[in-house]
Amino acid sequence: MLLTGRVEAKKRLGPYHYLRVRLPQAIGPLEAGHFALLEAPAPEAILLRPFSLFDFEEDQSPWIAFLFQRAGKGTEALASVEVGRQLRVIVPLGTPFPLPHGGEEVLLLAGGVGIAPLFPLARRLSRGGLSVRLLWGAKSPDGLPYPLLRSLRRWGVEVAVATEDGGLGHRGLVTELLQDQLPSRGVLYLCGPEGMIREALSALPPKGVRSFVSLEERMACGVGACLGCVVKTRDGYRLLCSEGPVLPGEVLQWR
Numbered sequence: 563m564l565l566t567g568r569v570e571a572k573k574r575l576g577p578y579h580y581l582r583v584r585l586p587q588a589i590g591p592l593e594a595g596h597f598a599l600l601e602a603p604a605p606e607a608i609l610l611r612p613f614s615l616f617d618f619e620e621d622q623s624p625w626i627a628f629l630f631q632r633a634g635k636g637t638e639a640l641a642s643v644e645v646g647r648q649l650r651v652i653v654p655l656g657t658p659f660p661l662p663h664g665g666e667e668v669l670l671l672a673g674g675v676g677i678a679p680l681f682p683l684a685r686r687l688s689r690g691g692l693s694v695r696l697l698w699g700a701k702s703p704d705g706l707p708y709p710l711l712r713s714l715r716r717w718g719v720e721v722a723v724a725t726e727d728g729g730l731g732h733r734g735l736v737t738e739l740l741q742d743q744l745p746s747r748g749v750l751y752l753c754g755p756e757g758m759i760r761e762a763l764s765a766l767p768p769k770g771v772r773s774f775v776s777l778e779e780r781m782a783c784g785v786g787a788c789l790g791c792v793v794k795t796r797d798g799y800r801l802l803c804s805e806g807p808v809l810p811g812e813v814l815q816w817r
């Protein structure tokens with residue numbers, strides 16, 4: 563649904579930017595893994611930019627929030643957008659993360675700003691009474707902002723962190739924590755850099771652990787019309803905007 567929202571709050575969280583957009587109306591059920599196309603108020607950024615829903619509220623005065631890092635012109639503009647500014651937004655888009663089956667253990671793996679779609683998933687699953695473990699890695703401690711770690715721990719999520727500079731948690735890559743943490747029967751949810759995803763999927767046992775990856779690709783229409791976001795999978799080509807952005811790890815060719 564194309565709406566005009568109003569920027570209601572913004573703040574820095576380490577190297578990331580948090581942006582909350584008030585919506586003029588309720589937009590139906592929102593789930594972790596859904597994304598939005600958001601107007602980036604810069605003349606050079608004509609296309610709306612895709613961002614995962616990092617947080618949302620669906621009551622009578624609904625809002626959605628994003629966690630993003632600067633990548634280019636569009637995210638630069640969004641980082642400096644003023645509170646009160648009206649922005650066009652198309653939401654909800656994509657397919658959310660499938661929920662675990664009964665008895666499956668749950669492990670989440672995030673690299674840097676890849677925490678964005680996993681944050682509401684961790685909350686949803688832990689509030690549903692599941693025991694949730696999250697491995698989160700970044701180059702340095704500022705990429706693991708304390709307010710987010712605190713929220714996760716308050717929900718009862720068991721968090722282990724890794725930093726490449728060794729400033730917090732395990733020194734090295736977050737995937738190095740995987741071997742000790744992988745369940746024998748469970749689900750791994752991932753979002754982060756391609757290298758992290760490749761490494762993690764290749765570490766999975768042949769059976770017993772399902773995996774779901776939130777992927778990124780350049781997008782234009784967001785609704786399956788322009789074919790701009792096609793990804794090649796073992797099952798053929800898939801449109802990441804409408805058939806993703808969450809795909810089962812087993813269909814990714816890199817596994």
Ligand SMILES: Cc1cc2nc3c(=O)[nH]c(=O)nc-3n(C[C@H](O)[C@H](O)[C@H](O)COP(=O)(O)OP(=O)(O)OC[C@H]3O[C@@H](n4cnc5c(N)ncnc54)[C@H](O)[C@@H]3O)c2cc1C
Nearest residue numbers: 611612613614630631633634635636637678778779780807
């Ligand atoms: C479904 C989905 C969810 C996303 N969620 C988040 C999120 O929660 N937080 C976040 O920080 N980013 C997220 N991204 C990536 C984000 O959309 C891009 O960083 C953003 O569109 C870049 O816009 P720009 O104008 O700043 O950069 P541009 O000037 O357009 O490009 C700058 C650089 O970013 C790369 N880039 C551009 N678009 C994308 C893209 N769609 N995916 C990956 N790289 C891109 C370009 O190749 C280039 O290297 C998501 C992408 C997708 C597809």
Ligand code: FES
Nearest residue numbers: 782784786789803
């Ligand atoms: S972005 Fe147009 S088809 Fe996916």
